Amino acid sequence: MKDLGEFFAFVADVMNVKPQELSLETRYGEFPAWDSVMHLKLVMALEEEFDTEIPIEKIPDIKTLQDLYEYTHK
Amino acid sequence: MEIFRISGVRIDGISACVPDNLIDNETALRELYGSEAKNIVESTGIKTRCVVKPGTSTSDLCVACAEDLLANTQTNPEEIAAVIFVTFTPDRLLPFNAAIVHEKLSLPKEIPAFDINLACSGYVYGLYIAALFAKSLGKKVLLLDGDTQTAYMSAQDKATVPVMSDAGTATLISSCDCDHDYDYEWKFAFLTDGSGREFLTIPAGGSENPFEARHLEIHDSRRDVDIYMDGFAVFKFVASDVSKWLGKFLAETHDEIDYFAPHQANMFMIRKLAKKLNIPWDKTWKSGDEFGNSGSSTVPVTIAKNAREFLQRDAKILVSSFGSGFSAGAGIVNLASSAYYKLFRFSKI
Numbered sequence: 023m024k025d026l027g028e029f030f031a032f033v034a035d036v037m038n039v040k041p042q043e044l045s046l047e048t049r050y051g052e053f054p055a056w057d058s059v060m061h062l063k064l065v066m067a068l069e070e071e072f073d074t075e076i077p078i079e080k081i082p083d084i085k086t087l088q089d090l091y092e093y094t095h096k
Numbered sequence: 097m098e099i100f101r102i103s104g105v106r107i108d109g110i111s112a113c114v115p116d117n118l119i120d121n122e123t124a125l126r127e128l129y130g131s132e133a134k135n136i137v138e139s140t141g142i143k144t145r146c147v148v149k150p151g152t153s154t155s156d157l158c159v160a161c162a163e164d165l166l167a168n169t170q171t172n173p174e175e176i177a178a179v180i181f182v183t184f185t186p187d188r189l190l191p192f193n194a195a196i197v198h199e200k201l202s203l204p205k206e207i208p209a210f211d212i213n214l215a216c217s218g219y220v221y222g223l224y225i226a227a228l229f230a231k232s233l234g235k236k237v238l239l240l241d242g243d244t245q246t247a248y249m250s251a252q253d254k255a256t257v258p259v260m261s262d263a264g265t266a267t268l269i270s271s272c273d274c275d276h277d278y279d280y281e282w283k284f285a286f287l288t289d290g291s292g293r294e295f296l297t298i299p300a301g302g303s304e305n306p307f308e309a310r311h312l313e314i315h316d317s318r319r320d321v322d323i324y325m326d327g328f329a330v331f332k333f334v335a336s337d338v339s340k341w342l343g344k345f346l347a348e349t350h351d352e353i354d355y356f357a358p359h360q361a362n363m364f365m366i367r368k369l370a371k372k373l374n375i376p377w378d379k380t381w382k383s384g385d386e387f388g389n390s391g392s393s394t395v396p397v398t399i400a401k402n403a404r405e406f407l408q409r410d411a412k413i414l415v416s417s418f419g420s421g422f423s424a425g426a427g428i429v430n431l432a433s434s435a436y437y438k439l440f441r442f443s444k445i
Contacts, residue, residue, distance in 0.1 A: 038131075058328035059132075059254075062139040062364050078339050078368035082332040 029091055036060075036067045046088040068093060097344055100284040105227040107429065108236070108268040109436030111165035112400035113157055114146035114387045115262055116441040121145055121388075125258055128251075136258045141363025145261040145388030147246045152442070153187040155196045157264025158240040160442055162201055165238075165266045168436050173202050177235035179209045180226050182218035182392055184420070185243040186211060197240060215243075215296065216359050216419025218392030220427050223415070224284045226269045239267040243391035248298055250318030255325045259362055261388030264442070265396035284427040285345045289337065292422035295329035298322065333422045334365055339372045342416055345426045346373060353379075353428065354411035357402070359418055360384025360394035375414070381406070392417055403437040 027041075034041040037055040050056050056064070065076055065084070072094045076084075084090050121142055125133035137143060148157070158181070166173060179201075181194040188196075194209035203209070208229070212222055219241050226239040242264030249256050274280040300311040300320035311320040318324065346353070356375045358366045363385050370380040381402040384394060395415050410432050418424035 058331070059136050059139050061328065062331075063135050066139065066364065075371070078335045078365075078372045081368070082328070082335050 026091070029094060032067075032071055033064065033087060033090070036064055044087060046086065046091060048087045050085050064090065097285055097341075097348055099345075099348060100224060100286070101281055102224070102227045102231060103281040104271055104274060105230050105282065106270055106272045106274065106280070107431060107435055108171070108270050109165050109169045110265065110267045110396050110400045110403070111161040111168070111436070111438045111440075112263065112265040112393070112397040113161050113440050113442040114390070114397065115148045115152065115157075116443045117147050117149055119145045119147055121258060128257070129254065136254075139362075139364060140259055141367075141385050142259055142388050143385055145259075146263065146390070148244050148262045152244065152444070154183050154185050154242050154244045154264065155187050155193050155200065156444065157244070157262070157442055158242040158266060159197055159200045160444070161242075161264050161266035162197065162238060162240060164438060164440070165268055165436065166201075168438065169268055171236060171268060174204055175236050176203050176207065176238050177233045178207050178226070178229045178237045179203060180212060180222055180229070180237065180239050181210070182212045182214060182222040182239070182241040183243050184213055184215045184218075184391070185245060185247060193240075214392060214423060215421070216361070216392050216394075217417045217421065217423040217425045219395040220284065220415055220417050220425025221286070222392075223267070223269070223427060223429065224425075226267070227282060230269045230271045234271045237269045239269060241265045241267070241393045241396055243393060245323065245391055248321065248323045250314065250322040252314070252317040253322065254317065255327045256323050259389045260323070261390045263387065263390035263393040263397050265393045265400070267396055280430050282427060282429045283349045283351070284425065285341075287338065287341050287424040289333070289422040292329065292333055295326040295333075295422070296420035297324055299324060330361070330419065330422075331365060334361065334369065334418055337422070338418045338424050339369055341424065342369070342426055343373055346414070349428055351412055351428050353414045355402070355406060356380045356414045356416070357395055357398045358416045359392070360387075360389050360398060361419070362389065391419075397439065399431070400437050400439040403431060403435075407431060407433040409433050
């Protein structure tokens with residue numbers, strides 16, 4: 023598992039934004055770079071980076087970076 | 097869950113065509129979205145899409161398939177006892193497409209011919225209804241499934257452009273004397289949630305909102321006569337509802353599935369769906385990465401593309417489709433290795 027700083031660096035790299043723009047409260051649909059295309063891209067990238075699997079029925083439930091971060095240590 | 101069962105029918109063949117106008121998705125999307133194009137292609141897994149040239153209609157695609165299918169199954173048009181056309185993009189609003197192909201294929205006059213107005217979920221419905229007709233009549237039924245979605249697509253719409261494509265297909269279903277054999281029993285289930293009707297729709301041009309000149313004005317990247325899709329809402333329907341429902345269908349039918357031929361909504365979605373259903377990825381048939389999402393015809397296109405390579409013996413296939421409505425259909429059908437399967441490029445205009 024990576025620490026929060028590394029997690030934000032990973033998300034920032036995928037979203038092509040600065041890590042300072044992100045927090046655990048960053049929310050899908052409200053943060054401009056996090057649209058539906060980016061949502062799938064984030065899930066795919068996170069699964070590869072953290073060797074994890076997010077079940078299909080859980081993907082729509084990911085609303086914030088806090089929700090996504092949970093999957094880095096499952 | 098209601099399971100619809102039918103036996104004593106078989107698929108004699110499936111012929112499918114995709115337009116020979118193959119679009120490289122990333123190159124095309126780069127003009128619209130710059131560097132974001134790469135993300136879109138990676139997220140959907142759709143590398144290329146087939147799009148008709150202007151002037152090609154839905155019936156043009158399906159008639160080409162039907163002619164190929166009838167010729168290669170040695171079927172005389174006089175043997176066709178019913179023709180069913182699944183499409184939401186008919187050549188005209190009136191008359192229905194089955195009438196158009198009835199004339200083009202010189203089919204007998206005293207047969208039923210009708211359309212089924214469903215989008216992505218349509219093929220499974222068509223297959224079940226065609227099987228009912230074939231069994232009831234003891235004869236051959238021609239099922240056509242195709243769409244020219246790009247005629248209803250805004251070139252600037254980020255939701256539809258990256259995934260949607262065009263295709264036509266023809267499936268020949270016959271009655272057979274395999275009624276006694278459990279292995280040849282087909283099973284179907286259907287799912288509808290009309291509360292999702294606004295998430296994948298063409299807002300104008302119907303009786304609710306008759307066509308007016310103002311519907312040709314572009315706002316939010318599209319016109320009111322173009323397809324509107326909330327891609328994430330559709331994904332949520334598949335992720336939350338269809339995935340569980342399909343799992344229940346498999347559990348209640350107790351069939352050993354050889355292959356899975358899902359609607360090719362996008363490659364990410366079907367990979368996740370297969371994982372949820374515990375169906376290995378190499379048993380999941382694909383075509384969307386190469387041809388895009390052509391609507392309900394993706395299922396017969398996918399079968400036509402994969403059957404000749406994978407079917408060394410008769411096999412049980414899980415077919416599943418889902419989309420606008422919301423609507424979904426699932427079926428377990430037998431595919432014979434000896435049946436006719438062909439996928440070809442359509443080049444006529």
